[in-house]
Amino acid sequence: MNGMKTAIGLMSGTSMDGIDVALLATDGEAMVERGAFLGVPYDPSFRDRLKLALEQAKEIRVRTERPGDLAATERELTLRHAEAVRLFLERNGLKAADIDVIGFHGQTVLHRPDEALTVQIGDGNLLANEIGIPVVYDMRAKDMEHGGQGAPLVPAYHAALAQGLATEDAPVCFVNIGGISNLTFIGRDGTILAYDSGPGNTLIDQWVEAHAGIPYDQGGMIASEGGIVAALAERYLSNPFFSAETRRSLDRNDFLPPKGSEAELADGARTLAYVAAAAILKSASHLPERPALYIICGGGRLNRVLMGDLAALAGKQNARVIAAEEAGLDGDAMEAEAWAYLAVRSLKNLPLTFPGTTGVAAPVTGGVLARP
Template sequence: MGFVRALGLMSGTSLDGIDAAILETDGEAYLRPVKTASFPYVPEERAFLRLALDVAAEWGGKGLMPEEVAEAERLITYSHAMAVRRMLEEAETTPSEIDVIGFHGQTVLHRPEEGRTVQIGLGEVLADLTGIDVVNDFRSADVAAGGQGAPFAPLYHRALAASLETDGPVAVVNIGGVGNVTFIGRDKKLLAFDTGPGNALIDDWAFTHTETPIDRDGALARAGKVDEGVLEHLLTHLYFARTPPKSLDRLDFSADYAEGLSAEDGAATLTAFTAAAMARALDHMPEAPEIWVICGGGRHNPALMDELKARLPGKVITAEDAGWRGDDVEAEAFAYLAVRSLRRLPLSEPGTTGVPEPMTGGVLNRAKRGK
C-alpha cells in the first residue's frame, strides 16, 4: 500500500498556538517527515480560548453550544486555515500535493465518564477554505464506545519508537497542558494514560504572578524552593490511585493548590508536582521503562527536566536526543491518524483508551472545490 502525504494540525491544552506537520506515511510503519512549523496565538486569541474553556466547563456539553464557544470554534477554524496557507508557503507546496489534513481542533471539554468530549473546529469549513480533504473529530467514536478518548498519539509513538536502539520497554512522554505517557512493552503492547498536570498549572501560575504566559527557561521555579508539604498533599489526589484507562480535562487540577506560596516557591512546587505525577505513573506499569523520551513543550523547561531526571528511573532523554522533532510529535500524530482513518485502521486500542476493541474513527470532510 502506497504512502499518503498528510498535514497534521494540533492546538493543545497549553493554548500556545498551532503546530503543523507534513508527513508522508502509509499509516503503519512508513514515516517520512517533510516539514514542520508552529504558529503562536496572539494574546487576544489565547484570551478568547481561555474564556471558551471557562464557559464550556459551565455548559458541560449539554444542549446548545454557548455563543462564546461557537465564536471560538469559528476563530479556531480560520486560524487553522491561515496556518495551512502559511505552512504550504513555507514548504513550497500546493494544496494539490496534500492528500488530507488531520485537524484535531481545540479541546474545550473532556468528560469521558459522562460520555462527552468536545473538540471545537469546523472540519467542513476548513476543507472548503483550504481545498483539501479534512479528517477531524477523532475522539468521539472512542468515547461513544466507552473509551476515554485520550491519549490519542500512542499508536504514532509506537511507530516512532521502532527507531530506538533498545529491546527494553520504552515510555514516550508528552508534556503539554496535561501530561501523558505511552508505555511500549517488550512485546510492543501499549499502555497509555494521562499522568496529571503538564505545563498548565505552571503556565497559569506564571501568568497570574508575572503576567507572562509561561515560566520561561524554568527561571521562576529555579529561584524558588519546593514546599514538600504542599507537594505531598497534591499527590493525595484520587486521580493518581485510579487504574488506567484514565484521562484528564485541563481544568481538573488548579494552580490554586499552591495559593499562599511565593511566586517562586509556587512555581517550584507545581513544577515538581508535574514530575512527581509522572513518577506515580510507574505504579500502573508492568515494569520500569529503560528509556523515557520527553516530547512537548515541557521539555523546554530546564527546571522540569531536572525534576524528571531526578524522579524517574532509567534514562531520560528529549525527543531530539532520539532523533525526533519534539515540538511536532502531536501534529505528526494527527497527520498519521488521518491516514489511518482514511484506511479504516484503528486509532485507539484497549490499552490506550480502554475502548473495548481496536477502534477507528474520525470524520472525513471532502473539499468542495478542486485541489
C-alpha cells in the same frame, strides 16, 4: 511507496499557545517519513477568547451545543488554522494538490470521560472548503461511543516511531508534557499501554500568569530561583487520581492552581515543576514493567528544572530520561505529526485507539472526513 500518503497534522493543545503544523508521509502503519514543521502562536487576545471558551463550554450537555459566543470562537479558530496551513504551504513550496489529507484536532474545550462527553471546537467542513484539501476531524468521539476515554490518541504514532528507534533500551516510555502530561509504554513484546499521567505545564502556566503576568516560565527560569514547598507538592501528589486502579483521561480543570497565599512566585513555580515530574513517575508505577528509557516530548521538555527533577527521580529506578531530539525526533512537532498519521489511518479505516490506550472495548477507528 505503496499506500503512502502525504498528510498535514494540525494541533492546538491544552496549553492554548498556538497552532502546530507538521508534514508527514506515511502508510498509516510502520512507514513514517517526517517532514517540515511550523508553530504559529496565538496572540494574547485570542488566548483570552479560548480561556473564555473553556468557561462557556462548562454549560455543554450535548456535544453539538455552542453556548455563548462559542460558535463565533469556533469559526475564528478554524479560519486561523486555514491561515496556518496556507502559511505552511507557502513557506515549504507546496500546493494544496500536494497534500492528500489534513488531520485537524481542533481545540478541546470540554473533556468529561466519565460522562462520555468530549468537545473539540473546529469546523472540519469549513477548513476543507477554505484550503481545498480533504480534512479528517473529530477523531475522539467514536472511541467514547465504544466505551473509551477519548484520550490519548497519540500512542498509535508512538508505536510506529518506536520501531525506528536506534536504542537497545527497553521498555520505552514516551512522555508528552503539554498542558496535561500523558505517557505511552511500549513493552518488549510490542504491547502498547497509554494514559494521562497528570498535570504538565498547565499549573505552572496558570501560576506564573496570575503572579507575574507572563504566559509561561521560559526554560524554568522562575522555578530555578525557588524551592519546593513540600506540603503543597504533597497535596497534589496525594490526589486520588494517582492511586486509583483505573487510569482515566484528564481535563485541564481537574487540577487547579494553588491559591496565591500558598507560595511565593518562584517557590510556586519550583513546586509545580516538581509536581509535574513526580506525577509522571507516580503514574508510571501502574505500568506492568518499569521503563528503561523515557523520551520526553512537548513544551515541558524545555523546562530544565522539570527535566532535572524527572531525570533524578527516574535515575533512582535506573532509567534514563532524554528529550525527543536526542532520539532523533522533534518534541515540538510530535503531536501534530500524530494527527497527520491518524488522519491517514482514518482514511484506511485502521484503528486509532486500543483497549490498552483508552480503555475502549476493542480497537476502533474514528474521525469524520470532510471534502472540499
